[in-house]
Amino acid sequence: MAEGSMIDTASQNPVFRFAPSPNGPLHLGHALSAILNHDMARSAGGRFLLRIEDIDRTRCLPEHEALIYTDLAWLGLSWEKPVRRQSEHFAEYRAALTRLIDLGLVYPSFMTRGEVKARVAAFEADGKHWPRDPDGSPLYPPDDRDLSEASRRQLIAQDVRHAWRLDMRRAMEIAGERLDWLETGDDVGGRVAADPSIWGDVVLSRSDAPSSYHLSVVVDDALQAVTHVVRGMDLFQATSVHRLLQRLLGLPQPTYHHHRLIADPDGRKLSKSQGDTGIAALRAAGATLSDIRATVGL
Ligand code: GLU
Numbered sequence: 001m002a003e004g005s006m007i008d009t010a011s012q013n014p015v016f017r018f019a020p021s022p023n024g025p026l027h028l029g030h031a032l033s034a035i036l037n038h039d040m041a042r043s044a045g046g047r048f049l050l051r052i053e054d055i056d057r058t059r060c061l062p063e064h065e066a067l068i069y070t071d072l073a074w075l076g077l078s079w080e081k082p083v084r085r086q087s088e089h090f091a092e093y094r095a096a097l098t099r100l101i102d103l104g105l106v107y108p109s110f111m112t113r114g115e116v117k118a119r120v121a122a123f124e125a126d127g128k129h130w131p132r133d134p135d136g137s138p139l140y141p142p143d144d145r146d147l148s149e150a151s152r153r154q155l156i157a158q159d160v161r162h163a164w165r166l167d168m169r170r171a172m173e174i175a176g177e178r179l180d181w182l183e184t185g186d187d188v189g190g191r192v193a194a195d196p197s198i199w200g201d202v203v204l205s206r207s208d209a210p211s212s213y214h215l216s217v218v219v220d221d222a223l224q225a226v227t228h229v230v231r232g233m234d235l236f237q238a239t240s241v242h243r244l245l246q247r248l249l250g251l252p253q254p255t256y257h258h259h260r261l262i263a264d265p266d267g268r269k270l271s272k273s274q275g276d277t278g279i280a281a282l283r284a285a286g287a288t289l290s291d292i293r294a295t296v297g298l
Contacts (some may be wrong), residue, residue, distance in 0.1 A: 014046025015226045018072075018079075019217070021053040022064035025278040026071045027270045029232060029262040032296040036259055037230045038077045049224055050079040054087045055211050071279040076289060084224065086216050093211035096219050096249055097164060097204055105171045105248060106204060108152055108162040109144040116141065131200070134237040139200030140165060165201040166245075172197060175247045181239055185258040194240035202241055214241045222251035230257040234269070262296055 018034045020026060026034075041048035050072065054060035065085075072079070086093075100106040111119070120130045120138045131139045145167055147155075156162065172179075179194040196202075204215045211219075221229060221242075229239075236258045246253050262270055262277075270277050282292065 014044040014228055016041040016046060016228050016230060017049040017051050017226050019051040019053050020068055022068055023059040024064060025067055025280050027277045028296050029270045031075060031279055031292055032262055033232060034072055034077055035298060040230060048079050050083050051220060052083055052085040054085055055209055055216055067280055090210045093216050093219055096215060105167055106164050107145055107167055109165045110155055110160050110162050133199045161207045163203045164205040165203055168197055168201050171244060171248060175244055179243055181243050182255045184255060186260050194243040196240040196244040199241055218242050218245045218251060221254055226254050229254045232261050233258045234261060
């Protein structure tokens with residue numbers, strides 16, 4: 001069966017999206033993702049959207065965004081306009097955060113990364129193991145979750161920098177049973193049980209970035225009526241958090257299709273810093289569109 005053919009065509013108005021972050025040049029993995037989304041949208045008679053995920057205002061640059069448009073056009077893709085740019089929609093993410101705060105599911109956290117690191121190191125010095133999330137980062141310590149309301153208010157009044165985190169334990173209690181998603185990806189098919197607890201108390205907003213990836217992606221997928229999320233396998237585990245947020249915020253659930261990742265010749269995952277697998281670099285070196293399609297196995 002052709003890749004991506006297992007889409008759920010029950011949806012009346014299929015909407016697909018490719019959602020890159022303009023923090024570096026697109027590479028072959030992005031090419032696979034973008035082409036798959038585009039082709040699946042066409043064969044389902046649906047829409048194909050491009051969304052620029054630029055909430056990180058320090059790492060996302062206008063020149064990277066401009067190159068995304070050039071690269072995608074060169075790949076032969078066309079998308080609906082205007083393009084949604086997340087940096088223009090912080091108020092919408094803030095409204096979702098406020099809803100979660102009002103539900104008592106989010107709390108202000110005050111420890112810096114350095115403090116968390118030191119705490120974990122001290123704990124592990126005794127030979128014990130501190131849990132890590134699927135990306136390898138230590139789970140956030142429970143201290144701030146258990147702070148009194150008065151202490152929270154006092155710290156905020158003193159202007160102590162803080163992030164807003166999801167109280168995962170509470171959120172999962174409220175979300176209730178049977179949190180899962182429909183997966184049509186290459187490796188797994190059918191309903192997949194979500195387990196957001198592996199991520200601990202995820203950040204939903206920081207003092208220097210008013211929304212997190214997790215929060216903005218679920219808000220946007222709902223606002224843009226996305227029915228099919230097609231993205232790399234590296235985001236498979238994040239889907240558990242997305243399903244939880246969708247349940248808490250009363251948002252519809254898309255179908256998910258996590259596709260294979262493209263590795264470099266040494267078998268490592270591609271990254272934006274590896275210029276030689278960048279689409280623009282390959283184009284400059286004389287690669288044609290069919291070379292790119294063949295390299296990513298399409
Ligand atoms: N912006 C994310 C990235 O560039 C992708 C988000 C998604 O497809 O859900 O990795």
